[in-house]
Amino acid sequence: MSNLKIPIRTCISCREKKEKKLLNRYQCIDKSLSLFSGNGRSFYLCNDCIENKKKCEKALFRQCRNKSNYFEQLKNLVE
Ligand SMILES: [Zn+2]
Numbered sequence: 272m273s274n275l276k277i278p279i280r281t282c283i284s285c286r287e288k289k290e291k292k293l294l295n296r297y298q299c300i301d302k303s304l305s306l307f308s309g310n311g312r313s314f315y316l317c318n319d320c321i322e323n324k325k326k327c328e329k330a331l332f333r334q335c336r337n338k339s340n341y342f343e344q345l346k347n348l349v350e
Pocket of ligand 1: 286
């Protein structure tokens with residue numbers, strides 16, 4: 272009998288709930304996007320949204336509360 276809870280998180284872009292391990296965790300500090308360091312606010316993006324500028328750029332602007340080249344920063348983090 273398995274009763275383990277699978278951690279579920281929500282992608283900030285498509286709002287889909289997915290297993291935590293299928294999501295990527297980031298944070299935004301002073302207009303700089305980075306991988307989550309373990310401290311502060313963070314958010315999750317799914318792999319589909321990371322590939323789609325239209326889908327995730329608005330969500331990044333909303334999370335970071337300003338506009339910058341977040342999609343390009345995101346691409347650099349993924350590669
Ligand atoms: Zn998504």
